[in-house]
Each structure stands twice: as structure tokens, then as C-alpha cells.
Amino acid sequence: MKNTERRSDADTDNSQLPAFWNKRQVAQQLGVSVRSVDYLVARRALPFCRLGSKTIRFPREAVLEHIRRNLTVHAHGSQGARV
Numbered sequence: 297m298k299n300t301e302r303r304s305d306a307d308t309d310n311s312q313l314p315a316f317w318n319k320r321q322v323a324q325q326l327g328v329s330v331r332s333v334d335y336l337v338a339r340r341a342l343p344f345c346r347l348g349s350k351t352i353r354f355p356r357e358a359v360l361e362h363i364r365r366n367l368t369v370h371a372h373g374s375q376g377a378r379v
Contacts, residue, residue: 316353317356317359321354343358343362
């Protein structure tokens, strides 16, 4: 394998993770309840895929990117700053 074709450690680690998460896994990543994930889905505030009438899955990379883009950190005495 050429140097330009080598994967970084981060790429290798990501290949071991599932491509899609269920509600429980998303809730764990966000540090919220499954009910909160249901609320975010109802508001279309998270990217998701519907598999049939009841089953939904969340594309891992899309959820992580959504978190990166929309994360707001509130520090004491500030109005909040985007990260």
C-alpha cells in the first residue's frame, strides 16, 4: 500500500463502528433519554432513515456531523458560543 493510500488510525477505528445507530445508541451519544430522541425525530431535528413503518435508524456520520454543526456551549456569564 502506498503512503497516499494508507488510512489514519481514526479511519480504521471508524470502520469498526456500525454505520447506523438505533434510538438507544443515539440517546447515549447525546446524553439524553430515548424519549428525547423521539422528540427530536418528530421535530425533524436529527437526520434519520425510516425502515418500514416503525423502525428508524440514524446514519452515524450524519448524526455526528449534525452535532458538530449545531452544538452550542453555554459558559457562565455568556450568551452561548458556537463551537
